[in-house]
Amino acid sequence: MNIELIANLSYILSAIFFIFGLKMLGSPATARRGNFLSSLGMLIAIVAGLTSQGIVDFKMIAGGIFIGAIVGSLAARLVAMTSMPEMVALFNGSGGAASLLVGWATLYGGDVSSFTAFTILLAILIGGVTLTGSLVAYGKLSETINSAAVVFPGQRIVNSLVLVGILVAGYLFCIEPSPNNQWLYVTLALALLLGIMVVIPIGGADMPVVISLLNSYSGIAACAAGFAIDNNILIVAGSLVGAAGIILTNIMCKAMNRSLANVLFSGFGAVKQGKAIEGEVKPISVEDAYYLFEAASNVCFVPGYGMAVAQAQHVVKELGEILEKNGAEVSFAIHPVAGRMPGHMNVLLAEADVPYEQLVEMDEINPRIENVDIAVVIGANDVVNPSARNDEDSPIYGMPIINVDKARTVFVLKRSMASGFSGVDNPLFFGENTRMLFGDAKESIAGVVSEFS
Amino acid sequence: MNIELIANLSYILSAIFFIFGLKMLGSPATARRGNFLSSLGMLIAIVAGLTSQGIVDFKMIAGGIFIGAIVGSLAARLVAMTSMPEMVALFNGSGGAASLLVGWATLYGGDVSSFTAFTILLAILIGGVTLTGSLVAYGKLSETINSAAVVFPGQRIVNSLVLVGILVAGYLFCIEPSPNNQWLYVTLALALLLGIMVVIPIGGADMPVVISLLNSYSGIAACAAGFAIDNNILIVAGSLVGAAGIILTNIMCKAMNRSLANVLFSGFGAVKQGKAIEGEVKPISVEDAYYLFEAASNVCFVPGYGMAVAQAQHVVKELGEILEKNGAEVSFAIHPVAGRMPGHMNVLLAEADVPYEQLVEMDEINPRIENVDIAVVIGANDVVNPSARNDEDSPIYGMPIINVDKARTVFVLKRSMASGFSGVDNPLFFGENTRMLFGDAKESIAGVVSEFS
Amino acid sequence: MDIVFLTFILVLSIFLGFELISKVPATLHTPLMSGANAISGITLAGAFLAAGAGDTDLGKWLGVGAVTFATINVVGGYMVTDRMLGMFKSKSEGGK
Amino acid sequence: MDIVFLTFILVLSIFLGFELISKVPATLHTPLMSGANAISGITLAGAFLAAGAGDTDLGKWLGVGAVTFATINVVGGYMVTDRMLGMFKSKSEGGK
């Protein structure tokens, strides 16, 4: 009992650490220490958890931790910054697997009340959906499976059937909860299936929404578990995670001016043809681009998913420095949903050592975009698509964008005339003041850089 | 037990209401509803409290509530906005009295563990100090007693003796807690004494610091009580109050660039003579003032405690409107510690229907003070005293001020050359571009207004 | 165990308090002060127990006294805060 | 009673969570995402009970599986977050 008390007090400590950790995430200067604090909090909680009574054999646990630590750290080390979204998806998935297994295993911890059974069920359900959902998300982000939205007739019906099935099976399980109750396995299987079914109809670029949503669910699952084994820290940590997930989801939806429902159910990005726009495309050679850069006194880079694909962040940074030496004012305008993750571009540019003072947000740059001599659009497309502003019946109408088309000159670096994630054609490419610099972003920029030297 | 559960759940509800209430205090637009919500929360908590088991006779309680409600509402109705600080002091005092009595009475609720005894003691101590302390504060603010800091030789020693006495008596009480233990009364008496002793050496204008400090203490006392009778809502509400008090105290100290210790122990404002400054004083007549106002295109009012004394807020508003009609840009610059309470001036101007968009804070106005044609200092003194900026060895050196002396012209409205609360002479009055408009602020302004019509 | 829960609640609400209060603008500091002061009247909830449970007469009377003072603090505090906040008007409503 | 306390804690930490997270700037949203994700690995604390208390072998193995996956989530999540945050440099440090 006394050790029990100590464990609980250390839970309080770890809660404090989590809170401070999140607080310090409020500024890039303190964020890293914040993350460290929060990991300390986790450590404390884990140790406290280990001391909790009734643990018979530590060997196996140690084994589990060992393997997990190895795998986790290797993954974290080796992943390329550009494929961060996939990585997060995978981690999220393993989190789901964990909560599923915890729920399941708890059943073997002796017989359970039906409230506990319910929370267990919740853990299993959310866990299962998170697991398969995250895996599909991973597949789409890493493009190992078709990243387009997969929609087929009667999808709704199938999903509803699965849902009903889960409810029924879940109920039948709750009334007599035991590991031998066959309905448990039905529920489990259906949960896994549901995870797949709900994510495949969602387009690749919307995966971040899915992930953070699933993440907030796993937070909720943790809370549920906390109630089941009445454990404070699970509740606190769980609700912190839940809040984070929900807020991020909202931010993304707002930034795309789409409702969560639209993101989840509309099969957005499935139809890949938008209506064609007349007007002529003006390509530009690297050399001509160089001359214009030479003359420019105010350059603004607008990175997008393409920069991640091309891994162009380093050369971009290099070009930025050259231009600054050349007396130009250089800034990087970041759209909230540029790339495949909120803040994706910030991370990439940070990797390339771009000081975060140079990064400006959409609302900052738009008012003074007229003073920009050259807006360099690096593999961004939807987030700079003027039809979101002008064209009432464009699917992305109303999505706030960076108004590069209002800059004096616009360079668009991309490999083709292909449309972006949303599949909507982009009038920007046909604009008066637009020059298309075709080719892989990295090579194009590198070309300009070499011109300078 | 079941009713117990309901009570507890409604405590949760009331906690939510308190939280939302404070959240909505974040903007003037929602603040009023916020306050209403928080009062609802209080109502819920009270009702829930009434249902708690073991209450034998409701008649007396009803009586108490009735009387309290009458007194409270009358006081709240009748008080003049200008004497708000005194009012808050009184309410704070009665809060202290309440927690003192609660602690005391709890002793009669059957025998108590010594942890409980400790929390009881805490409640009694903090309650007692708050009670007498607030009364003294009231006296000083309403100037029914000498508002100057009262310092006498050996003060420190006396106070320390009292403190030691409290510790000893308190200990002797805790070891055998019972209403018949005489040490209780010793502790009580000493607590009341301490309240007086710690506040008299503090100058009248520093009372807000004292009040909000005492207030945060009463919050802490509530927490203690919460632990004693393990009651959640006491803890939640208590810590919210505690936080509020501490934050406000900090803000005030920062705004005066003085440490809390300095405020509490230095007897600041006791020595009322500052070193004289040479230079000539240029008085100005109401009529001449009028001509200058007539011509001014950018006027900034800087109110201070004097405006409260003169109750000049309404005429000031009137003048402001006239000037606006006259085509001048009018703003009101509010120093964080102008007056006798944080936000004191805001309340007064709000009473006079000045829209809060017109109020600017110190940091906003200072950068553009050079463009102000006339800075009208209405009964402010310390908060516009340039020696806080220039004169290293002035007692208020380092206190951020509103740099009216940098405005094109400064009108200072006051009745004499007397110094402000801090007792420091004010070089502003001798400034090149300063004109002294002597007399009661209200009359002076009224004079100017009548000139206009 | 209770003590653990209570401490947990204490810690959480302290953090929450700081987050919330630090967002209140200077304009509203006087109302904040009186509002917080009113909340501190929550001791009322405790006072009842005292007033009701008191076995001896003195205990009762002390309790009643507590109730009275606490009520003054609560009612007065909230009403005065409401009065102050009622006066804050934005330009739009300023007219009336 | 426990349920009451737990609910209280839940409510408070939900509010706290929203206050804290809504202060995180857009720049840090990816780290926030992975960081929060790592925190959700707290289920680990629960997993132990499962892994340890399991009477049957299957129960044990499930528990161990849970521990393993949770650890991946925690360790991986924190490390990757740290790696990302390590790259955020202000102008001053920018040079190195």
Ligand SMILES: NC(=O)c1ccc[n+]([C@@H]2O[C@H](COP(=O)([O-])OP(=O)(O)OC[C@H]3O[C@@H](n4cnc5c(N)ncnc54)[C@H](OP(=O)(O)O)[C@@H]3O)[C@@H](O)[C@H]2O)c1
């Ligand atoms: N960030 C988030 O959190 C988030 C969340 C949900 C949804 N989304 C969605 O994701 C999209 C993000 O927009 P975005 O403008 O950043 O990206 P985008 O609209 O997907 O467009 C990316 C562009 O980069 C180009 N590209 C690809 N590889 C390239 C390379 N190697 N070199 C040069 N260009 C390359 C592609 O054109 P080519 O193929 O012709 O080269 C493509 O047009 C938005 O639709 C947004 O709604 C983002």
Ligand SMILES: NC(=O)c1ccc[n+]([C@@H]2O[C@H](COP(=O)([O-])OP(=O)(O)OC[C@H]3O[C@@H](n4cnc5c(N)ncnc54)[C@H](OP(=O)(O)O)[C@@H]3O)[C@@H](O)[C@H]2O)c1
């Ligand atoms: N607000 C807070 O929360 C707070 C907290 C702690 C300390 N304080 C202290 O309080 C002081 C506030 O500074 P302050 O500049 O607002 O006030 P002040 O420095 O106290 O000066 C008030 C001035 O108003 C004049 N006055 C008084 N009655 C008047 C009337 N009827 N008509 C015209 N003028 C009149 C007085 O001069 P005459 O007598 O010549 O008329 C006096 O010089 C500061 O020292 C500050 O540190 C404030």
